[in-house]
Amino acid sequence: MFHSLRFRVLVSLILVIIVAVGVIAFLASRATIGQFQRYVEQGGMMRHRRLEMLLAGYYTRTRSWSGAQTLVEQMGQITGERIVLADREGRIIADSANKLVGQFVGKGWADPVAFIVYRGVPVGAIYANPLGPADDPQREAFLASINRALLLAAVVAGVAAVLLTVGISRRILKPVEILTAAARRMEKGDLSQRVEVQSNDEIGELARAFNAMADGLARLEELRRNMVSDVAHELRTPLSNIRGYLEAVRDGVMEPTPEIIDSLYEEAMLLNRLVDDLQELALAEAGQLRLERRPVAPADLVNKAMEAIRAQATARRVTLKADMPHDLPLVDVDPQRIGQVLGNLLRNALTHTPPGGEIIISARQRPELATGAGKSWIELSVRDTGEGIPAEHLPYIFERFYRADRSRSRATGGTGLGLAIAKQLVEAHGGRIGVQSQVGMGTTFTFTLPVAEG
Secondary structure (H helix, E strand, O other): OOOHHHHHHHHHHHHHHHHHHHHHHHHHHHHHHHHHHHHHHHHHEEEEEHHHHHHHHHHHHOOOOHHHHHHHHHHHHHHHHOOEEEEEOOOOEEEEOOOOOEEEEEOOOOOOOOEEEEEEEEEEEEEOOOOOOOOOOOHHHHHHHHHHHHHHHHHHHHHHHHHHHHHHHHHHHHHHHHHHHHHHHHOOOOOOOOOOOOOOOOOHHHHHHHHHHHHHHHHHHHHHHHHHHHHHHHHHHHHHHHHHHHHHHHHOOOOOHHHHHHHHHHHHHHHHHHHHHHHHHOOOOOOOOOOOEEEEEEHHHHHHHHHHHHHHHHHOOOOEEEEEEOOOEEEEEEHHHHHHHHHHHHHHHHHHOOOOOEEEEEEEEEEEOOOOOOOOOEEEEEEEEOOOOOHHHHHOOOOOOOOOOOOOHHHHHOOOOOOHHHHHHHHHOOOOOEEEEEOOOOEEEEEEEEEEOO
């Protein structure tokens, strides 16, 4: 619990709330006390001004401070302050507490709050609370009530904020908990888990990413099962044939004639090609495929690949054509590997093109694909007039052992490794490969190769 995201988020938000509310309450208290203090000081200045006027009038009438003690005592009772009146020599004439009369003003006293002047000559000075401010119960009670109100408001606001934070954190983290539960079920092997996308924020993006990951894992698991099934099927057929022939020869049913030996050799070669294809694909996907690159003319690559398949195309009554500009620059490739790419694409096109159709290989320079380093590209296309590929199969056409028509056998549809190998070989050269197809209109595979420098 203490290590859960909800607990940490909740504690963090509560700490933020406590600090924020505490700071606000402290600043509000200081501001209130300061404003109250200024209000008290302004009121004191007005009272002292009235004291000055009263005492100045008294001195004007009597021309002396005789009898001023009674007036000062009355003033002290009215204002609640201790009022001290001293003459110009500093001797205390009157004290509202009636304790300092006859003494002199102390050295540590504060400055007088007012002076009494008669005909331009100072005749007295008024001191308020000269020995320090007296405790004011009403003032202390008022400030205490203000502080209690602020504290109560802070507590109420803090509690409300914490309750609101708990609710919001549950609402925010609930999708995360759902994602976590779905991920744990996927960890146990249930790849059918999907989560509902309920928002367009980061949590919603996470849910969409999770669903995409789940779709990918489910597809990969299906491909893995299909791969195991396909590999088992592709290995079983030649192995069964080899076993059958060998058992027949061993039991004396058949003689080891040259025809039987040739058939066994052909089956062994089928096994060898399948294993070689798997190994080559594994090396390419691991980035460990060695490339012997050199400048080559694209036309040479295309002509060699067409010659290798021309006999099969003639037998199937499929026309091979090449559309190659004469001014194409050389490409920096491994001729054997790119020839393998062209061979795989041509054999795939030949398999899916009916008699009377045609296969066209074309090339063009693509300067608009030039990179920041100045590297440009040649784009080669293999287009056929065959049956086409349904749109729902196009995203997966380069995956290993994937076949759009699952009913196809090795003789009619291959093992599904050719296009996967072609993709890895093109990407090993830094290029890209893609496909466009429409059912009944044919298919076009395109891939790019880097132009040789210099």
